[in-house]
Structure formats: structure tokens, C-alpha cells
Amino acid sequence: MLRQSIILQLQKLSERYSDITRLLGDQHIIDDQEKYHKLSKEYASIRTLVEHYTAYQALENEINQTKELMNDPELALLAKTELSQLQNNIKVLSETILKALTPKDPNDACDIYLEVRAGTGGEEAALFAHDLAKMYQNYIQRRGWRHSINSLTEATHGGYKEIIIQVQGNDVFGSLKYESGGHRVQRIPTTESQGRVHTSACTVAILPVLDEIEDIDIQTTDLKIDTYRSSGAGGQHVNTTDSAIRITHIPTGIVVECQEERSQHKNKAKALAHLKAKILDSKRQEQASTQAAARKSLVGSGDRSERIRTYNFPQGRVTDHRINLTLYQLDSIIMGDIEPLISALKQQDEADKLNELENQ
Numbered sequence: 149m150l151r152q153s154i155i156l157q158l159q160k161l162s163e164r165y166s167d168i169t170r171l172l173g174d175q176h177i178i179d180d181q182e183k184y185h186k187l188s189k190e191y192a193s194i195r196t197l198v199e200h201y202t203a204y205q206a207l208e209n210e211i212n213q214t215k216e217l218m219n220d221p222e223l224a225l226l227a228k229t230e231l232s233q234l235q236n237n238i239k240v241l242s243e244t245i246l247k248a249l250t251p252k253d254p255n256d257a258c259d260i261y262l263e264v265r266a267g268t269g270g271e272e273a274a275l276f277a278h279d280l281a282k283m284y285q286n287y288i289q290r291r292g293w294r295h296s297i298n299s300l301t302e303a304t305h306g307g308y309k310e311i312i313i314q315v316q317g318n319d320v321f322g323s324l325k326y327e328s329g330g331h332r333v334q335r336i337p338t339t340e341s342q343g344r345v346h347t348s349a350c351t352v353a354i355l356p357v358l359d360e361i362e363d364i365d366i367q368t369t370d371l372k373i374d375t376y377r378s379s380g381a382g383g384q385h386v387n388t389t390d391s392a393i394r395i396t397h398i399p400t401g402i403v404v405e406c407q408e409e410r411s412q413h414k415n416k417a418k419a420l421a422h423l424k425a426k427i428l429d430s431k432r433q434e435q436a437s438t439q440a441a442a443r444k445s446l447v448g449s450g451d452r453s454e455r456i457r458t459y460n461f462p463q464g465r466v467t468d469h470r471i472n473l474t475l476y477q478l479d480s481i482i483m484g485d486i487e488p489l490i491s492a493l494k495q496q497d498e499a500d501k502l503n504e505l506e507n508q
Contacts, residue, residue: 150204150242154505157249158201165191165198197248200241207238250501256322258356262295262313266303267330269348274307276333276459277350279482281311284327286484293317314357321356326493328354329456336462345462349455366424372396375412393419402426457489471496 150158168191171177177184211234217227264281266273288295294316301309315324332349340346374394392407393415404426406419458467459478466481466489467474473492475481481489 161194162198162201165194200245204241207234210234246502246505250505255356256319258321259316260321260324260357261355262315263353265310265351267349267351271305272337272346273348273350274303274309276348278307280331280350281308283482283484287486288315290484291317293320323490324354326490327352332455332458334458334460370398372398391415395419395423397423400427400430
């Protein structure tokens with residue numbers, strides 16, 4: 149059975165669903181294609197959940213009615229059997245509803261930049277970085293995704309100091325985001341004459357490629373527009389009309405000017421286009437700064453002690469320390485069969501979110 153806080157959420161969604169259904173039949177809304185499209189999208193996004201809630205309410209009523217029948221000695225046995233089935237049905241439906249209510253990461257569908265860097269361990273760390281890169285490339289090929297190497301820095305004696313791969317496909321970030329962090333390897337290097345196991349480390353960062361900002365919505369209330377007389381070459385007309393334009397974008401403080409055209413209207417159009425380009429560039433720089441901060445928080449320092457996963461070659465095992473999962477499948481994992489790890493991490497993440505939702 150669902151907690152009261154979840155029931156309240158579902159009731160609000162049902163009320164909103166009813167409101168949208170009514171609005172979509174309003175001719176004024178139908179005539180406003182932008183608003184109609186937005187409401188239709190919201191309608192589609194909550195429809196299934198509202199239908200699940202309607203079914204949940206119907207099951208609740210059946211359960212209550214069946215419990216009343218248990219007071220009748222002649223129907224008690226039949227009612228008990230039916231009640232058990234109904235309770236199982238409502239349990240399954242409750243789990244479905246909770247999963248649907250669990251917050252989704254808006255970046256899950258994004259393409260990614262996959263960055264692998266050698267950490268502590270010298271030559272062995274560089275060789276491990278190469279192994280990790282190949283592991284991910286093999287996994288990417290298994291999934292049918294596309295990838296390209298954006299940059300690559302090779303180490304002096306083999307391996308990679310750094311490799312950055314762009315990956316494109318369905319649910320790329322949603323699948324690989326759990327790979328961010330410190331990866332540690334324990335194995336005997338080929339140059340080790342005493343047979344001692346060495347420990348080295350690499351860092352992996354998975355960064356979503358955010359959608360390109362195709363257009364910038366500039367509110368007229370955010371603009372300060374000044375006109376003034378053009379200066380410089382241009383003949384007699386230059387100093388006779390206020391055709392030059394200066395636009396200040398108040399929220400960002402960005403200022404642009406244009407006095408190339410004799411028409412104030414044309415100067416304003418050019419200035420606005422320039423302003424949009426400058427705001428877009430500013431947002432891109434802000435995105436780059438955010439990604440740099442995300443990278444630092446994701447990968448740590450690259451020290452041996454900071455790790456999310458250990459690859460132990462002598463024992464043939466891989467251990468993910470976040471979920472205490474150990475698999476004795478190192479050979480297949482290092483060749484790209486990392487789905488067992490990813491699936492386990494996804495399941496744990498979903499379980500944690502469900503638990504958080506149920507305890508709200």
C-alpha cells in the first residue's frame with residue numbers, strides 16, 4: 149500500500165490531468181498551437197501514472213469489500229483467497245507507481261564525453277588507462293553506439309596519459325554515468341622481476357553533452373535600448389539622424405552597438421543578433437566551468453586510496469566498492485562486458501531513490 153504522502157501527490161496529478169483534459173477541449177487553447185502543444189505534452193507525460201492511480205483506487209475498493217465478506221462464514225474462505233490475490237496485485241501496482249514517480253535524471257538521454265586519465269602509478273597507470281579505454285570502447289561497440297576520439301596523449305613507454313572520447317547513442321549518459329570516479333588496478337607489471345603486485349590508479353569522468361542552445365529567448369523588459377547619431381565615415385546622413393543603436397542586456401550586463409546601417413530598424417536587428425551570439429557564448433563558457441567543477445568532483449585526485457572500483461588481476465576479480473559487489477569475471481569485464489556492473493549499480497540507484505521517495 150502507498151504512503152499518504154504518495155497518495156496526495158497522485159491526487160494532485162489526477163486533478164491536474166482533469167484540468168488539462170478540459171483545457172484541451174477549449175477552442176481558445178486549440179487556436180493557440182504553442183499552448184496546445186505544451187498541454188498535450190504534459191497530458192501524455194502523466195496519463196499512464198493517472199491511469200495506474202485509478203486502477204489502484206479500484207483495487208483498494210475491492211480489498212475493502214472483500215474484507216467485509218470475510219465476516220460471512222459461508223464466504224470467508226473464498227474471500228480470503230481473493231483477498232490474498234488482490235493484495236498481491238496492489239503491491240505490484242504500488243511498486244510500478246513508485247518507479248514512475250521516482251525522479252529521472254534529465255541528462256540520461258544525453259551523449260557524453262568519456263575521459264580517462266592516468267593517476268598514481270607511473271607507467272603502469274598509463275597502461276591501465278589504455279586498458280580502461282579499450283574496455284569502454286568494446287562496451288560502446290556492443291551497445292551499437294557511435295564514438296570518436298576527441299584527444300589522446302600517449303605516455304612515453306606506452307599507454308595513455310589521457311584520452312577523451314565522445315560517445316553518441318541512446319541512453320549513453322544513463323548507462324555510463326556510474327563509471328565516474330577512481331579506478332584501481334592490482335597486478336604484476338611486465339617489468340617487475342620479483343613478481344610483486346603493484347597498485348596503480350586512473351580516473352574516469354563521464355560528462356553529459358548538453359543540448360545546444362539554438363535560440364536565446366530575450367525578454368524586452370531585460371533590454372535597455374539607446375539611440376544615438378552615428379559617427380565616422382558615411383556621408384552627410386551620418387550626423388543627421390539617430391540611427392545608431394546601443395543595447396544593454398540588463399541581467400548579464402552585456403552591451404552591443406551597431407551603426408553600420410542607415411536604418412535604425414536594421415541596426416537594431418543586427419545588434420539583437422549580436423547580443424544573442426554573445427549571450428550564447430557566455431552560456432557555453434558557464435557550461436564549460438560547470439563541467440570542469442563536475443569533473444573535479446567526479447574523479448577525485450587520482451590517488452590510489454580514492455577508488456570506486458578495484459581490478460585485481462592475480463585473483464581475477466573486480467570489486468565495486470560503492471555497492472560491495474565482487475565478480476570473478478575480470479577477463480570478460482576488462483574486454484568490455486561491464487553490463488553486470490552497470491545493471492547492479494542502476495538497480496541500487498533505483499532502490500535508493502524508491503526508499504527516499506517512500507520515506508518522504
